[in-house]
Amino acid sequence: MTASAAPVVVLAGFLGAGKTTLLNHVLRHAGGRRIGVLVNDFGSINIDALLVSGQSGGTLSLENGCMCCTTDASDFAETLAGLTAPGNGIDAVLIEASGIAEPKALIRMVLSARSSTVAYGGLVYVVDAAHYDDTIAEHPQLGEHLAIADLVVCNKIDLLAGQDAVQSLIARLRMINSTAPILPVADAAVDPELFFEPAAEIARDDGPRQLSFDELLLADDHDHPDGHDHGHDHLHAGFESAALETSAPVDPRRLAQFLERPPAGAYRIKGTVLVDLDGHRDTAYTVQAVGGFVRVDAGSWRGRTPGTSLVVIGAGLDAAATREALDGLVAPADPDDVNGILHLTRHLVTAT
Numbered sequence: 001m002t003a004s005a006a007p008v009v010v011l012a013g014f015l016g017a018g019k020t021t022l023l024n025h026v027l028r029h030a031g032g033r034r035i036g037v038l039v040n041d042f043g044s045i046n047i048d049a050l051l052v053s054g055q056s057g058g059t060l061s062l063e064n065g066c067m068c069c070t071t072d073a074s075d076f077a078e079t080l081a082g083l084t085a086p087g088n089g090i091d092a093v094l095i096e097a098s099g100i101a102e103p104k105a106l107i108r109m110v111l112s113a114r115s116s117t118v119a120y121g122g123l124v125y126v127v128d129a130a131h132y133d134d135t136i137a138e139h140p141q142l143g144e145h146l147a148i149a150d151l152v153v154c155n156k157i158d159l160l161a162g163q164d165a166v167q168s169l170i171a172r173l174r175m176i177n178s179t180a181p182i183l184p185v186a187d188a189a190v191d192p193e194l195f196f197e198p199a200a201e202i203a204r205d206d207g208p209r210q211l212s213f214d215e216l217l218l219a220d221d222h223d224h225p226d227g228h229d230h231g232h233d234h235l236h237a238g239f240e241s242a243a244l245e246t247s248a249p250v251d252p253r254r255l256a257q258f259l260e261r262p263p264a265g266a267y268r269i270k271g272t273v274l275v276d277l278d279g280h281r282d283t284a285y286t287v288q289a290v291g292g293f294v295r296v297d298a299g300s301w302r303g304r305t306p307g308t309s310l311v312v313i314g315a316g317l318d319a320a321a322t323r324e325a326l327d328g329l330v331a332p333a334d335p336d337d338v339n340g341i342l343h344l345t346r347h348l349v350t351a352t
């Protein structure tokens, strides 16, 4: 397999919603992973600060140091490629859009930075639960940002009057974004694992076992830096995952459809698949999808048993139905479907 690409997540939300709080939370709970953080200047697409969590191995220093005035898309792409260069060991990049920025511009720039070390990781939109109604009434265009989010963090629920108010707000958010997982949290205490790629392959029977999603969360629960209980219950926030582990191949056309139109509530899909088709059996296809953005990398099975490992992670996901849909992907490629494989390979970014 090629060196895995670092997911680049765009973090947006209105002024004061809790974006910096979310960044700090993720950096504090990064569990030794290295996260690059780009902070967007007010209303522009200039990048005015770079912070890197230094939990393992100190701080990253880039040749250029600060990245002021990186307005050009190709400069931006170069910056991202430099930040995620394999030697830096960056596991994920978070870009904090300013409270009045247009996240679509940032998303476009990330998507256009087609590099083997950069993968668009989705739009995370932070909502201030206490001020949502007033803010959206005053700035209706914010609804457009919310609508295209891949994950909605409904922050500051401690300021709402109880569970009914939380549920009612979630219902209002759902009217604008019907598919993204919505996480009701206080202190932006979301699961940091959402932003990372797995350090190892998805657990396989013949390989070392990776901690499950829940185990990772529980392991993290003990060490809130300020010693307070800031809603550990919220960390789970109804997350579900469904996985497929088999030595069998998947039908490429069906897989591409599944990645492009994931089940409601799915935030991420990732894994490695086998395609049983002449010219493709020796290729380990690594697939990732975030909110319908699909990326495929081609590698070799060297040292691994060919097979299919897929995991779908989301909130409000119907795990049983998702598992059934995953099972439905298992099939040898239809030799009469000459274009089937193209549906998958058109998302191909790198090949070795």
Ligand SMILES: Nc1nc2c(ncn2[C@@H]2O[C@H](COP(=O)(O)OP(=O)(O)OP(=O)(O)O)[C@@H](O)[C@H]2O)c(=O)[nH]1
Residues within 6 Å of the ligand: 013, 014, 015, 016, 017, 018, 019, 020, 021, 022, 098, 099, 100, 155, 156, 157, 158, 159, 185, 186, 187, 188
């Ligand atoms: N009560 C409460 N306050 C919060 C919560 N999360 C963040 N805050 C506070 O809200 C304020 C704004 O939080 P930030 O994280 O700075 O918000 P931001 O979105 O980065 O703000 P801008 O960069 O100005 O757009 C800070 O005073 C936080 O301490 C929460 O869940 N509950």
